[in-house]
Amino acid sequence: MKHKVLEVNDLTIIYRTLEGNVHAVDDVSFSIEKGESLCLVGESGSGKSTIALAIMRALPPNAKILRGEIILNGKDLLRMDEKEFSKIRGKELSIIFQDPAASFNPLFTVGETISDVLKYKLGINDKKKIKEIALRALKEAGLPDVERVYNSYPHELSGGMLQRASIAIAISVNPSLLIADEPTTMLDVTLQAQILETLKDLKDRLGLSILFVTHNLGVAAFICDKTLIVYAGRALEYGSTEEILKRPLHPYTRKLLKSVPRIGAKREKLPFIPGSLPDLRNPPRGCIFAPRCEEAREICFKVRPKMLEYHPGHYVACHKYSEGNWG
Amino acid sequence: MGVSREYLIQRTLLLFAVVLGVVIIVFIITRIIPAHPELLWAGPHATLKQIEEARKELMLDKPIYVQLYYYLINFFKGNWGVSWRTHRPVFDDIINYLPATLELVTVAFIIAIVVGIPLGVLAAIKRGSWIDAVIRVLSVTGASVPVFWLAMIAQLIFSSKLGWLPGFKRVDEIVVLETGFRKITGFILLDSLIERNWAVFIDALKHIILPSLVLSVYPMGLSARMTRALMIEVLNEQHFRASIAWGIPKRTALFKYALKNVIAPVIASLGLSFGYTLVGAYLVELIFNWPGLGYYTAMALLSYDYPAIIGSITFVAIFYTVINMIVDIIHAAIDPRVKL
Ligand SMILES: Nc1ncnc2c1ncn2[C@@H]1O[C@H](COP(=O)(O)OP(=O)(O)OP(=O)(O)O)[C@@H](O)[C@H]1O
Ligand SMILES: [Mg+2]
Numbered sequence: 001m002k003h004k005v006l007e008v009n010d011l012t013i014i015y016r017t018l019e020g021n022v023h024a025v026d027d028v029s030f031s032i033e034k035g036e037s038l039c040l041v042g043e044s045g046s047g048k049s050t051i052a053l054a055i056m057r058a059l060p061p062n063a064k065i066l067r068g069e070i071i072l073n074g075k076d077l078l079r080m081d082e083k084e085f086s087k088i089r090g091k092e093l094s095i096i097f098q099d100p101a102a103s104f105n106p107l108f109t110v111g112e113t114i115s116d117v118l119k120y121k122l123g124i125n126d127k128k129k130i131k132e133i134a135l136r137a138l139k140e141a142g143l144p145d146v147e148r149v150y151n152s153y154p155h156e157l158s159g160g161m162l163q164r165a166s167i168a169i170a171i172s173v174n175p176s177l178l179i180a181d182e183p184t185t186m187l188d189v190t191l192q193a194q195i196l197e198t199l200k201d202l203k204d205r206l207g208l209s210i211l212f213v214t215h216n217l218g219v220a221a222f223i224c225d226k227t228l229i230v231y232a233g234r235a236l237e238y239g240s241t242e243e244i245l246k247r248p249l250h251p252y253t254r255k256l257l258k259s260v261p262r263i264g265a266k267r268e269k270l271p272f273i274p275g276s277l278p279d280l281r282n283p284p285r286g287c288i289f290a291p292r293c294e295e296a297r298e299i300c301f302k303v304r305p306k307m308l309e310y311h312p313g314h315y316v317a318c319h320k321y322s323e324g325n326w327g
Numbered sequence: 328m329g330v331s332r333e334y335l336i337q338r339t340l341l342l343f344a345v346v347l348g349v350v351i352i353v354f355i356i357t358r359i360i361p362a363h364p365e366l367l368w369a370g371p372h373a374t375l376k377q378i379e380e381a382r383k384e385l386m387l388d389k390p391i392y393v394q395l396y397y398y399l400i401n402f403f404k405g406n407w408g409v410s411w412r413t414h415r416p417v418f419d420d421i422i423n424y425l426p427a428t429l430e431l432v433t434v435a436f437i438i439a440i441v442v443g444i445p446l447g448v449l450a451a452i453k454r455g456s457w458i459d460a461v462i463r464v465l466s467v468t469g470a471s472v473p474v475f476w477l478a479m480i481a482q483l484i485f486s487s488k489l490g491w492l493p494g495f496k497r498v499d500e501i502v503v504l505e506t507g508f509r510k511i512t513g514f515i516l517l518d519s520l521i522e523r524n525w526a527v528f529i530d531a532l533k534h535i536i537l538p539s540l541v542l543s544v545y546p547m548g549l550s551a552r553m554t555r556a557l558m559i560e561v562l563n564e565q566h567f568r569a570s571i572a573w574g575i576p577k578r579t580a581l582f583k584y585a586l587k588n589v590i591a592p593v594i595a596s597l598g599l600s601f602g603y604t605l606v607g608a609y610l611v612e613l614i615f616n617w618p619g620l621g622y623y624t625a626m627a628l629l630s631y632d633y634p635a636i637i638g639s640i641t642f643v644a645i646f647y648t649v650i651n652m653i654v655d656i657i658h659a660a661i662d663p664r665v666k667l
Binding site: 103104 | 579
């Protein structure tokens with residue numbers, strides 16, 4: 001068996017608001033092996049970022065983790081004190097964000113930011129050495145003219161270049177796990193494909209493990225070995241990306257597949273499925289997708305379906321696939 | 328950082344327009360007030376004839392636009408007229424009284440920044456806690472208490488009642504005489520340092536504590552409030568969270584990265600509030616008998632000393648414009664996106 005880099009078990013997270021508790025993530029489990037990439041796929045508001053932020057221990061203050069474990073290299077991140085975690089943050093665990101332009105402090109050059117990360121995370125104090133590593137990482141991330149990028153302020157660089165710079169920061173520390181929360185959504189289409197290409201290349205060459213967040217199954221098909229379909233905070237289907245694309249089981253996944261925008265297509269539209277997400281402050285009792293599901297039957301509105309292994313390594317939470325329920 | 332020639336030309340023109348406007352307005356106002364400055368000029372025992380001559384000499388018998396015309400011509404030549412009270416050139420008077428005010432205001436601003444900004448940062452980090460509440464109440468109070476009231480109370484308590492600190496003047500004349508202290512720049516703290524005259528330095532320091540503290544309360548409250556608000560904003564910015572997520576230690580992320588985003592706007596708002604602080608300085612000077620521009624202007628006002636009034640008010644306008652130009656330049660030096 002391969003070494004598991006990340007294991008998320010029964011993760012349940014709510015946001016406390018004045019209008020009541022938002023059940024943003026409910027009983028979600030998945031795992032990532034070394035050198036493997038996993039995609040969290042789901043429409044807007046399904047809790048993908050909440051999961052990613054929980055792993056980074058960067059949830060907003062009104063969030064509360066009710067249950068579950070997040071195990072990175074054998075250690076539970078949720079049962080770690082801040083001091084211990086601060087050693088892991090930005091070292092074993094790094095991240096690239098959706099909006100590259102907003103990820104950099106406008107008053108500091110890219111070089112200053114990356115150098116500070118290296119200084120504190122790799123514990124190097126030699127300025128020349130730091131710069132050397134930084135330039136190498138920038139090159140690795142596919143940037144031309146790395147010296148100029150190093151000395152540039154964020155507003156002097158394009159979104160694509162900044163996203164490559166944040167990739168450089170993230171990989172320069174050799175993380176065990178790279179989290180990428182929709183890293184290409186803010187970029188225009190030709191750039192998207194190039195950045196994905198770069199990430200895939202890095203994954204193959206450096207053996208990076210990646211948790212990739214996207215609402216586009218096409219992106220998942222391109223870069224991810226495994227896929228977890230999430231909807232309104234719950235996992236609906238889980239398995240190898242290939243298998244899910246070839247043999248989608250859950251009605252929601254099928255809908256998603258039909259509305260896949262291609263990488264490089266003119267504009268990336270959100271998948272269109274009739275209806276909208278249920279109110280997460282008051283989620284339905286049975287299957288969370290039932291209100292929008294064309295195939296839903298009585299049981300779907302009453303009993304919450306369990307995640308079952310339908311094929312080896314291919315899991316689905318739908319009554320359709322449990323014996324006896326579907327008469 | 329780049330300061331373009333366009334910016335300098337534009338600012339110089341603006342300065343010129345400000346000066347022209349201020350001179351005209353103040354000139355007209357002073358002439359409209361029914362006072363008899365010729366009496367002051369001629370002295371207490373003047374005859375009617377002497378008073379008539381004084382009127383002619385001061386050109387008070389000419390129409391107001393003629394007076395204004397001559398005044399403006401001379402003004403831009405650097406001749407700001409002769410004070411009717413001190414009988415010395417107004418410009419020289421102003422230069423003479425300026426260091427005392429500058430010293431007071433500078434010390435007050437240093438205190439305001441050094442105390443106000445860290446308090447604002449602390450309040451932002453501890454947002455919602457009792458520390459935050461205390462700092463907020465203090466900063467709002469500080470920005471709303473009238474400075475003359477505070478000055479009198481401070482003087483009453485710490486000088487008159489407790490006798491901890493001197494409540495009048497910049498320095499004790501006896502100390503000055505005994506140590507043979509000489510004026511170089513007019514900034515006593517600076518001059519005594521240059522001369523290594525510690526007795527005068529310490530005495531001047533004691534004298535400046537009360538008035539500068541009183542004067543610093545307003546800009547301190549302002550910078551604490553501004554810093555808090557801006558810091559809270561920055562702490563919610565993606566780039567702050569990114570710097571933490573990428574592993575930059577919290578302290579560095581706060582005091583190196585986030586704070587830099589706060590400094591420029593805080594300094595800008597302090598610059599804008601500079602006029603208000605200067606008014607405060609005038610009141611403080613009067614109360615603490617501080618021989619600065621405020622003191623000089625007040626005396627000029629009380630004795631209808633027209634050239635001195637116009638001169639000192641115009642000087643303040645120039646000063647204010649220049650300060651804001653400096654603030655612009657500081658802003659451009661901090662923020663690479665700003666080009667002047
Ligand atoms: N700070 C918060 N307070 C309250 N509710 C929140 C907060 N942050 C997110 N939520 C809610 O939690 C749910 C999940 O949000 P999340 O951002 O994880 O979704 P997402 O899948 O990342 O969506 P997107 O594709 O738009 O990024 C949403 O219903 C959202 O409205
Ligand atoms: Mg998101």
